[in-house]
Amino acid sequence: xxxxRRQFTKLAGAGAATAVLAWQQACVQVAETGEVSAETVRIxxxxxxxxxxxxxxxxxxxxxxxxxxxxQISEQLRSFELDDDEHPLTIFRRG
Amino acid sequence: xxxxxxxxxxxxxxxxxxxxxxTSVDLTRMYLDRAEQLDPPPFDLPSExxxxxxxxxxxxxxxxxxxxLESAERADAELRAGRRRSILHGVPYGVxxxxxxxxxxxTWGSGIFRDRVPLRNAAVIxxxxxxxxxxxAKMSLGEFAGGNTSSALNxxxxxxxxxxxxxxxxxxxxAGLIGFGIGTETGGSIVFPSSAVGASGLRPTFSRVSxxxxxxxxxxxxxxxxxxxxxxxxxxxxxxxxxxxxxxxxSTDRPFSFRAEPGSMRGKRLGVHRAEFxxxxxxxxxxxxxxxxxxxxxxxxxxxxxxxPLYPTGALFTTIVTVESGTNFKxxxxxxRAAGMFSFNEDRxxxxxxxxxxxxADYLTAQRIRSRxxxxxxxxxxxxxxxxxxTWPNGAALREVSEGWxxxxxxxxxxxxxxxxxxxxxxxxxxxxxxxxLNVPCGFDLDGLPLCLQIVASPFDDQSALDFGMSFQQExxxxxxxxxxxxxx
Numbered sequence: 001x002x003x004x005r006r007q008f009t010k011l012a013g014a015g016a017a018t019a020v021l022a023w024q025q026a027c028v029q030v031a032e033t034g035e036v037s038a039e040t041v042r043i044x045x046x047x048x049x050x051x052x053x054x055x056x057x058x059x060x061x062x063x064x065x066x067x068x069x070x071x072q073i074s075e076q077l078r079s080f081e082l083d084d085d086e087h088p089l090t091i092f093r094r095g
Numbered sequence: 096x097x098x099x100x101x102x103x104x105x106x107x108x109x110x111x112x113x114x115x116x117x118t119s120v121d122l123t124r125m126y127l128d129r130a131e132q133l134d135p136p137p138f139d140l141p142s143e144x145x146x147x148x149x150x151x152x153x154x155x156x157x158x159x160x161x162x163x164l165e166s167a168e169r170a171d172a173e174l175r176a177g178r179r180r181s182i183l184h185g186v187p188y189g190v191x192x193x194x195x196x197x198x199x200x201x202t203w204g205s206g207i208f209r210d211r212v213p214l215r216n217a218a219v220i221x222x223x224x225x226x227x228x229x230x231x232a233k234m235s236l237g238e239f240a241g242g243n244t245s246s247a248l249n250x251x252x253x254x255x256x257x258x259x260x261x262x263x264x265x266x267x268x269x270a271g272l273i274g275f276g277i278g279t280e281t282g283g284s285i286v287f288p289s290s291a292v293g294a295s296g297l298r299p300t301f302s303r304v305s306x307x308x309x310x311x312x313x314x315x316x317x318x319x320x321x322x323x324x325x326x327x328x329x330x331x332x333x334x335x336x337x338x339x340x341x342x343x344x345x346s347t348d349r350p351f352s353f354r355a356e357p358g359s360m361r362g363k364r365l366g367v368h369r370a371e372f373x374x375x376x377x378x379x380x381x382x383x384x385x386x387x388x389x390x391x392x393x394x395x396x397x398x399x400x401x402x403x404p405l406y407p408t409g410a411l412f413t414t415i416v417t418v419e420s421g422t423n424f425k426x427x428x429x430x431x432r433a434a435g436m437f438s439f440n441e442d443r444x445x446x447x448x449x450x451x452x453x454x455x456a457d458y459l460t461a462q463r464i465r466s467r468x469x470x471x472x473x474x475x476x477x478x479x480x481x482x483x484x485x486t487w488p489n490g491a492a493l494r495e496v497s498e499g500w501x502x503x504x505x506x507x508x509x510x511x512x513x514x515x516x517x518x519x520x521x522x523x524x525x526x527x528x529x530x531x532x533l534n535v536p537c538g539f540d541l542d543g544l545p546l547c548l549q550i551v552a553s554p555f556d557d558q559s560a561l562d563f564g565m566s567f568q569q570e571x572x573x574x575x576x577x578x579x580x581x582x583x584x
Contacts, residue, residue: 023454044452052428054448059434059441066445067452070417074457076410080464088462089315089469 019047023071030071041067101129101271102577105186105328106355108274112174112185119174119185122274123167123229126187127160130232130272133580140235141192141204142246143437144494148253150581153246154267156192157233159199163187166229173227182331184227189273191264192233193240194319195308196220203310204236204245204260207427207435217308218343219277219319219336226335231273235263238437239424240284240312248494249292250578251544255491258291260284261322265294268322270578275332276322281312282412282526285320286549289534290486293545295564295574296322297329300554301529302347304333305340313419314345315462316526325574326535326564327355333557349555357562357569361395363480365563369400371484371519383538383546384485390570391563401482404471406464408523414461417450425451469528473553476530481563482551484521486534490544521551531557535564536573543583545573 022043026036041064045054053059098107100117111117137151170185194217195201202208220230237244237260245262249255250270257266261278265288268276278285280298289296297320304319311317321332330353339348365388372384392398424447427433433444476482525532533550540546552560568574 019452020454023452045448048428048448048451049425050429052431053434053444054428059445062441062445063448066442066449069446070413070449070453073410073413074453074460076407077414077457077460077464080407080460082460082463082467086463086467088459089466090459090462 019044022047026067027071027075030068034068036064036067036071038064098575099271100125102324104325105182105275105323105331108186109182109184113179119167119170119229120164122185123163123187123231126231126273127158127163130155130158130267134267134270134272140246141202141206141209141238143439144244144246148248150253150584152248152250152253152266152270152582154235154263154270154272155189155232156202156204156235156263157200159196159230159232162199163229163231166224170227170229180225180227181335183223183335185229186274187229187231188223188275188277189232189234189264189267190220190230190277191236191261191279193236193279193310194220194277196230196233199230199233201233204238204240205436207432213308215308218305218340220308222336222338223277228335232267234261234267234276236260237262238440240279240281240310241440241443242282242284242287244437244439248582249491249544250582251292251491252542252583254494254584255544256291256494258288258491260288261296262288262291264322265289265292265296268324269294270582275324275328277332277336278320278322279309280318280320280526281316281416283522285318285322286486286522286532286534289322290545290547290549291491293536293547293573293576294322294534295324295326295329295536295568296320296534297326297333297557297560298526298532299333299337299557300531302345303337303349303351303555303557305338305343305346307340307342311419311423313416314423315415315419326533326561326568329533329564330355330558330561351557353561354558355565357566359395360391360562360566362397364397364399364478365391366399366401366476366479366482368403368482368484368521371488371521374519375485375488377489377540379541380489380546383540384548387537387548387567388483390567394566394570399479401475401479403475403520403524404468406468406524408520408527411461411465411468411527412523413446414450414453414458415465417446418453418458419450421447421450465527468524472524472528472530476551476553480552480559482521483548483563484519486522486547486549488519490540490542490546522549525549525551529554531560533560533564535567536576537567537571538573539576545576
């Protein structure tokens, strides 16, 4: 099946939105329970491509803990007060 | 007492090479024989940390004997013809097995890449070749530059950690198995292991040294730097490996011409991050650090206590490194090779995958905070010629390897999220903002393990950190202490 550009944009946008919504969902779950549900992690994982080693239950549990940890760390950074004019430190140098 | 040849500094070795007292072939053969006699790998490397070392340090993943002897013969021929490329000409060195070497396997410390043989040299390897240095060995490290996870032991006491990740490089330098070494650092991987074994190790200013051909752990944090038996060694080596390289986006064209004489230190200003001096649990260690500061005071240096800005350095580090590593190592996960990572790295791998999932906004938030930290840290450090703190508050910790689940000594100094003023911060701030840092030994703890200080200077003022290190080593002999052989169990 081939799809045109408009359909592709719609599908890709839906995929990205799914990942963003899943991360937001994970943030809520961590705030409420300290953990992320397996279902939410699976959505996040599938948005990355092949499941690879995280198709195995033991590794998947390890990942579930790591996602919760990442969210707790992100919360520290999100709550850090910054001026609106603070730019990110990105390096793009030519020549 | 005359120092044994294998323990001489780069300058001392260079003096003997240039006068013809020794040849590069003799010197290289001496180091190769010594390595093969004292430190043959007791098991296949790379490896998980293990107990069955049979008294060996396990500093070398690959000894490149034929390559080294060919390079040494070439160096001697050039010297005979009156062509001396640099002070490193003819001096054998070892490089952390993270940098590509043409025709010599480069494993990144991982069993996954046990048979990886690159067909190119990293930029640093090419520069050292142009300098006439002799590549002798690829040094062991924690898998994928993992912190405290190396198989290399500490030559001062075999039951202690040599930390990581440049542990093979620093341990071999201190044990007199190589002339000098090259390590890499993302968050402490040169200065921390240097501190554990008492080496002089320099983390150069970020972007001074090209990372082309070196495994990337974090594009925005990785540095490559020298390890030697003196601060002066580090200056000579750095001078040969700096320079702009279009293949590294972060590379800058800032010249560095090493000045081996620190000159008068009178009136120079040293900022002391006092809170970190209070972190040691030992009165003896505190006294050792204090006496080191008194050495500079005795030279007329103005020594002042300082405060460093309070930032969530741990959260910044974890976010930046996991997002960048997770992106870089994506293929390992996609094709399943990540299953071959060593057991101690399973949580780390999961962290990388979680980093890949993190929204771009969170990564950019980390880089915005880092931007403000950089401004504030630059301002504090710019008031001084250098800023100082213990690299590590105590001697090297016990290396704990329990049966069935090898876990190296717990890293009690992972960047802390504690914003309290007592949190050790100088190293992590300096790494986040790209300041140069030099580790120098300054004494021993009550178990006979080295204690060291980290001297941090403003960006591109690597010379200032070296000046403080060299002036200290002109007045003291801690950097000349050698671990006795057989190495203590």
